[in-house]
Amino acid sequence: MKIICVGRNYINHAKELSNPVPTEPVLFMKPSTALLINKRPFFYPGFSKNIHHELELVIQINHNGKAIQPEFAHKYYDKIGLGIDFTARDIQDKCKEKSLPWEIAKAFDYSAVLGDLIPLSDLKNRDAIEFELKKNGERVQLGNSRDMIFNFNQIICYASQFFKLLKGDLIYTGTPAGVGPVVSGDTLEGYLEGTSILYVNVK
DSSP states (O other): OOEEEEESOBHHHHHHTTOOOOSSOEEEEEOGGGEEOTTOOBOOOTTOSOEEEOEEEEEEEOSOBSSOOGGGGGGGEEEEEEEEEOEEHHHHHHHHHTTOOOHHHHSSTTOEEEEEEEEGGGOSOTTSOEEEEEETTEEEEEEEGGGBSSOHHHHHHHHHHHSOBOTTOEEEOOOOSOOEEOOTTOEEEEEETTEEEEEEEBO
16 A cells, blocks of 8 residues: 655645645655554654644545546545645755755654545535644634645546556645644644544644
């Protein structure tokens, strides 16, 4: 199982980090050891002093595919959930300053929180999926899939040109504006169409 992530997939988020708006999906990957499930706590790593939350819609691949064509992309996923892409922003900034890869800021152990996965058929509107993150009970991020620069199908087509997609793979599809730091003691709760499906305590 691999975790494919999309960066800068919401215009407002790209702008809040002073990044250019991409013309094709920006992909990076996390290893399976990054996955944090079953509402387990996230332990603040000692190598960073500025961990940020990034709430994202996550789709799960349901069968293998390579070089998937646009007319077939919708057949390759049938479950959706919420995830948090924890980012060591201070480490990432240092890597960017030196034009170095920034996997150590994104792909470290337990940096990919995953909540419950639900069938796409349970959604009210697959073309406008609303989701939000509350930190300590207060909303910090609000997003809607209709605001994505690249939709699920476009991401699948693009990613499958380079990586064979396998059943069980996860795609974190990008975060809306509102990312920010977490500290020990924070609680994060993610809502999909108003229903809580993700919870993590920072320790």
